[in-house]
Amino acid sequence: MDSQSFVLNLTPIAFLTLSSVFMAIRYFLIAGIVFWLFYKLFRSQFISRKIQTAFPKRRQFKREITSSVITILIFSGFALLIRYMRINGFTAMYTDFEAYSSLWFVCSFFLLILLHDAYFYWMHFAMHQSRWLMKFHAHHHKSFNPTPFTSLSFHPVESVFEIAFFPLIILILPVHPIALALAGTWSLLFNVLGHSGYELFRSGFLERPLLKWLNTPTHHNMHHRFGNGNYGLYFNFWDTLMKTNFKNYKRDFERVASSKKIITEHTKF
Ligand SMILES: [Zn+2]
Numbered sequence: 001m002d003s004q005s006f007v008l009n010l011t012p013i014a015f016l017t018l019s020s021v022f023m024a025i026r027y028f029l030i031a032g033i034v035f036w037l038f039y040k041l042f043r044s045q046f047i048s049r050k051i052q053t054a055f056p057k058r059r060q061f062k063r064e065i066t067s068s069v070i071t072i073l074i075f076s077g078f079a080l081l082i083r084y085m086r087i088n089g090f091t092a093m094y095t096d097f098e099a100y101s102s103l104w105f106v107c108s109f110f111l112l113i114l115l116h117d118a119y120f121y122w123m124h125f126a127m128h129q130s131r132w133l134m135k136f137h138a139h140h141h142k143s144f145n146p147t148p149f150t151s152l153s154f155h156p157v158e159s160v161f162e163i164a165f166f167p168l169i170i171l172i173l174p175v176h177p178i179a180l181a182l183a184g185t186w187s188l189l190f191n192v193l194g195h196s197g198y199e200l201f202r203s204g205f206l207e208r209p210l211l212k213w214l215n216t217p218t219h220h221n222m223h224h225r226f227g228n229g230n231y232g233l234y235f236n237f238w239d240t241l242m243k244t245n246f247k248n249y250k251r252d253f254e255r256v257a258s259s260k261k262i263i264t265e266h267t268k269f
C-alpha cells in the first residue's frame with residue numbers, strides 16, 4: 001500500500017489524530033528551534049537584531065502556545081475536510097505525477113504561494129476594517145511584541161479564515177498533495193521567521209531589485225506594534241499597490257538591520 005492509499009484508508013479519527021500530531025511536531029520543532037536559538041542559546045549575540053528591545057513575559061508564551069494547539073486542532077479538521085473532498089471527487093487535485101508535467105508541479109507551488117499571499121492580504125485587511133472581524137483578530141494582536149509562537153496564536157474563528165484558503169483553492173487549481181504540503185510548510189517557516197522578533201536580513205536588503213518585494217520580519221513586527229498598516233504576508237505587492245506600508249518601514253528596517261537601535265514613534269503610511 002502506498003502512502004496515498006494509506007492516508008485515504010485511515011478512519012476519520014485515526015486521520016485526525018495523525019494529522020494533529022504531525023502538524024504539532026512540525027510547528028513546535030520549527031518554532032521551538034527558532035525560539036531556542038534566538039531567545040536562549042545566542043540571545044546576547046543576536047541582541048542587536050532584536051526588533052523590539054523588550055522580551056515578552058512568560059504569560060504571553062503560555063497564551064500563544066495554548067492558542068497554537070487549538071489552531072492545530074482546527075487545521076487538522078480542515079485536513080480531514082480536504083481528504084473528504086478528495087475521496088468524493090470534489091477537487092481539481094491530482095495524485096498521478098504523469099497527469100501533469102513537472103513544470104506544472106513547480107508552477108502550481110509558486111501559484112499557490114502567490115494566491116495565498118493575495119488571499120491573506122485581503123482577509124487581513126478586511127479584519128482590520130470590520131469591527132466584528134477585529135473582535136477575533138484582536139487575539140493575534142495581544143502579542144504586541146511577537147515571538148515564534150505568535151505564528152499560530154489565533155482566535156478559533158480566525159483560524160478558520162486562515163486555513164479556508166486551502167479547501168477553496170483545490171476546488172479550481174490542479175495541485176498535487178505534495179505541492180500543497182510544501183506550500184503549507186513554506187507558509188509556516190515564513191510565519192515563524194516573520195514573528196521571530198528578530199530581523200534576519202542584512203542592511204540594504206530593501207534596495208535590492210527583486211528581493212525588496214519579500215517582506216521582512218520588521219515588516220510584520222511593525223504591524224503587531226502599530227496596527228493599521230503593513231498587512232501583507234510573503235510579498236510587498238499588495239501593500240505597495242494599496243499604499244498600506246508604514247511610511248517608516250524602510251527606515252525602521254535599516255536601523256535594525258544595521259544594528260542601530262530602532263525608533264519608537266509611529267507615522268501612519
Ligand atoms: Zn493584523
Ligand SMILES: [Zn+2]
Binds near residue numbers: 140146150195220224
Ligand atoms: Zn502576526
